[in-house]
Amino acid sequence: MxxxxxxxxxxxxxxxxxxxxxxxxxxxxxxxxxxxxxxxGQFTHVDSTFQFPPTKARNFRHTIRLHIPQNSSAVSQLSIDIPAGLTVENDIRISNQSGDKINSSTSINGSKIIITFPTSVAPGSRLNIDLNDVTRLGVSNAWLYHIFARSIDSNADTSIDVAQFRVY
Structure with a gap:
């Protein structure tokens, strides 16, 4: 019962x-x-972010995945603001969604990464930006990279999105 x-x-x-x-x-x-x-729609944006290892290690890799939609303009340059408390070495790999390396030149000017594409990146593309040598100097568990794009239609940088990394 x-x-x-x-x-x-x-x-x-x-x-x-x-x-x-x-x-x-x-x-x-x-x-x-x-x-x-x-x-x-028509604006380039961050699809996802990934940190390896996913812990509060001192050195790690940050990967930012960008989507350039079909209805947008081709991208000729990206610039990424490095958050305070992080340093990024010029060990940066840019690849497409298949993992094939994309021809680009990268430089770091103070706290800004500049990625220039000799041949613009066509609409409909997805980019993986691997920041392979990032060092944490601060104690934060949230990092925000502000990303700007320059299209072939303009010489001005346009803010497109913020890549956020959170580590617990």
């Missing part, structure tokens, strides 16, 4: 789980399709 209190408690827990699932579904469908399409 079952304990009636245990059964009532089980029913309450099940009801709570059903309400939580229903609320989650409603919240997920409330995200505007305009927001998603604007994110994927």
């Amino acid at each position: 079952m304990n009636p209190k245990l059964t009532q408690k089980g029913v309450e827990m099940m009801r709570t789980l059903i309400y939580a699932a229903a609320f989650s579904l409603i919240a997920a469908t409330a995200i505007s399709p305009d927001y998603v399409s604007a994110r994927e």
Whole structure:
């Protein structure tokens, strides 16, 4: 024979789980399709970031994955602000989504990385930017790289996104 209190408690827990699932579904469908399409639309943006090793090591690699959408302009140059508390050596590899190296020249001027492409990067491309030798000087567990792009249509740098790295 079952304990009636245990059964009532089980029913309450099940009801709570059903309400939580229903609320989650409603919240997920409330995200505007305009927001998603604007994110994927015509502006170059950060797809993802990755740190290896994913710990608070003193030396590590930061990888920034950029997406240049089909409706955007080709990119001729990128500049990335290095966050205070980090130093980045000029050991930078740029590759496409297949892992093939992309011809580029990189330089570091103070706290700014400048990546120049002799042949502009076409719309529809995805770039992996591997900052292979990053050294942590500070104690923060959040690093923000501000990224700027120069298109073939303009000589001005345009702020495109912020690459965020969080380490726990």
